[in-house]
Amino acid sequence: MKNVNLQPINRTVTVPTRTSLLDALLATQLEVPMACKGRGLCATCHVYVQKGEDRLSPITEREMQTLARISGVGSNSRLSCQARVLGEGVVVRLPEGMYFERVEDLYDLIGTRAERDILHPIDGTVLISKGKLITRSRVDELKRLNVEIEQLIR
Numbered sequence: 001m002k003n004v005n006l007q008p009i010n011r012t013v014t015v016p017t018r019t020s021l022l023d024a025l026l027a028t029q030l031e032v033p034m035a036c037k038g039r040g041l042c043a044t045c046h047v048y049v050q051k052g053e054d055r056l057s058p059i060t061e062r063e064m065q066t067l068a069r070i071s072g073v074g075s076n077s078r079l080s081c082q083a084r085v086l087g088e089g090v091v092v093r094l095p096e097g098m099y100f101e102r103v104e105d106l107y108d109l110i111g112t113r114a115e116r117d118i119l120h121p122i123d124g125t126v127l128i129s130k131g132k133l134i135t136r137s138r139v140d141e142l143k144r145l146n147v148e149i150e151q152l153i154r
């Protein structure tokens with residue numbers, strides 16, 4: 001068993017060796033949209049490894065390709081569905097913002113200001129910035145994006 005610490009929520013979870021970081025996140029009841037269902041093709045499970053990069057499974061070619069097109073990655077970025085926990089004391093930080101998941105959820109928020117950045121689930125770019133008014137026209141635009149995303153990850 002290995003401990004993994006999650007920031008900024010400062011929760012430590014104990015998982016069996018070789019568990020994916022994604023399963024460690026899910027074990028804390030964090031909601032991870034998993035737009036590509038754990039196939040290493042999207043941004044929604046992206047994390048920053050603050051400590052213990054060498055205690056994770058090596059980065060794969062597919063993971064490298066996906067990270068190369070995600071906005072906001074750093075040299076310590078990993079896709080949590082691809083990285084397996086091999087050693088003790090890994091610390092990861094979750095990106096700020098909320099990944100766009102279902103356009104229907106945004107219709108309920110029209111007329112309000114975004115409480116967090118709303119991020120593109122494939123490339124991680126900011127679709128609606130924190131504090132911006134969520135308008136019907138913007139949500140209609142995102143409805144078209146929703147279709148594109150479904151095609152991309154099919």
Ligand code: FES
Nearest residue numbers: 038040041042081
């Ligand atoms: S869930 Fe899509 S890359 Fe991990």
